[in-house]
Amino acid sequence: MSDPLIIGGQKLFSRLFLGTGKFPNNKMIPEAVTASGAQVVTIALRRVDPEFPEENIVNFVPKGCILMPNTSGARNAREAVRIARMARAAGCGNWVKIEVIADNRYLLPDNYETIKATEELAADGFVVLPYVSPDLMVARKLAEVGAAAVMPLGAPIGSNRGLQTRELIRILIEEISLPVIVDAGIGRPSQAAEAMEMGAAAVLVNTAIATAGDPVAMARAFGRAVEAGRAAFLAGPGEVQRYARASSPLTGFLRDED
Amino acid sequence: MKIFLNGKIADFVEGSSIADLVVLKKLNSNYVIVEYNNQIVQKDSWPEIQLKNEDKIEIFQLVGGG
Numbered sequence: 001m002s003d004p005l006i007i008g009g010q011k012l013f014s015r016l017f018l019g020t021g022k023f024p025n026n027k028m029i030p031e032a033v034t035a036s037g038a039q040v041v042t043i044a045l046r047r048v049d050p051e052f053p054e055e056n057i058v059n060f061v062p063k064g065c066i067l068m069p070n071t072s073g074a075r076n077a078r079e080a081v082r083i084a085r086m087a088r089a090a091g092c093g094n095w096v097k098i099e100v101i102a103d104n105r106y107l108l109p110d111n112y113e114t115i116k117a118t119e120e121l122a123a124d125g126f127v128v129l130p131y132v133s134p135d136l137m138v139a140r141k142l143a144e145v146g147a148a149a150v151m152p153l154g155a156p157i158g159s160n161r162g163l164q165t166r167e168l169i170r171i172l173i174e175e176i177s178l179p180v181i182v183d184a185g186i187g188r189p190s191q192a193a194e195a196m197e198m199g200a201a202a203v204l205v206n207t208a209i210a211t212a213g214d215p216v217a218m219a220r221a222f223g224r225a226v227e228a229g230r231a232a233f234l235a236g237p238g239e240v241q242r243y244a245r246a247s248s249p250l251t252g253f254l255r256d257e258d
Numbered sequence: 259m260k261i262f263l264n265g266k267i268a269d270f271v272e273g274s275s276i277a278d279l280v281v282l283k284k285l286n287s288n289y290v291i292v293e294y295n296n297q298i299v300q301k302d303s304w305p306e307i308q309l310k311n312e313d314k315i316e317i318f319q320l321v322g323g324g
Binding site for chain 2: 019020021022023026029042043044045046047048049050053054056057058069070072085086087089090092157158184204206207
């Protein structure tokens with residue numbers, strides 16, 4: 001069954017977005033991308049250290065993937081806009097994940113600055129996917145200023161703690177017409193599947209895959225979990241009941257009625 | 259001549275261009291993004307921009323990230 005996710009005019013057939021940070025080595029990245037099936041891959045921008053130049057990460061992203069640079073390192077809207085424009089100048093295309101963080105302990109996003117950056121970049125032709133704390137009013141505002149999706153966190157970045165913000169994400173999915181993509185905190189394929197069963201449009205995973213014992217195998221596991229979760233959502237999960245409801249007939253074997 | 263390269267003071271020969279700087283620092287010109295006094299400058303114009311005392315150069319590259 002064809003069930004594409006359409007963002008920024010692009011049809012996506014994989015609902016797993018993959019981050020490229022923290023892999024044990026860059027050579028593993030193309031294998032992980034392929035194993036996961038991801039079509040959207042995030043990257044970051046940093047000042048060059050001329051003493052220790054790094055390899056160009058783009059060389060490790062399979063052709064045909066959509067590159068989504070993030071604005072990590074930005075502490076306000078102005079810096080996020082600057083990073084986004086630089087990434088576009090570097091040939092990354094026009095997708096951008098807005099990430100504005102001024103809190104070092106929990107790396108929670110600054111929703112207010114994120115809205116400002118989203119408005120400016122959407123007006124400048126970017127496909128903007130803002131990373132936010134799940135808040136309905138913020139999500140509505142983001143929709144109003146031209147975001148292509150909203151990306152609420154499940155738990156703090158890199159924490160592998162799963163859908164701690166489950167209830168707030170559920171409300172966003174119910175109330176917002178934009179795709180809701182759960183970003184950050186997903187630590188296990190089961191948690192990714194749960195987000196998809198709830199009706200999330202996609203999930204973005206980095207740490208859980210990159211720091212797994214076998215990142216490529218974990219990428220594959222996440223790909224399957226996301227597909228399973230999406231299929232379950234489309235199938236319509238049965239209702240939760242307080243008491244047992246027999247799956248087999250209880251009458252008609254030895255007695256007609258209890 | 260002193261310029262500010264990625265926030266640090268650096269010494270360069272008068273009349274050097276951005277292209278010269280990229281070569282001198284052994285950076286791959288296909289991978290880096292340059293801001294000259296807070297403006298992004300495209301690679302085509304690197305040879306034409308002669309650095310002046312106290313110019314601010316920021317050089318960036320794409321890295322892994324989530």
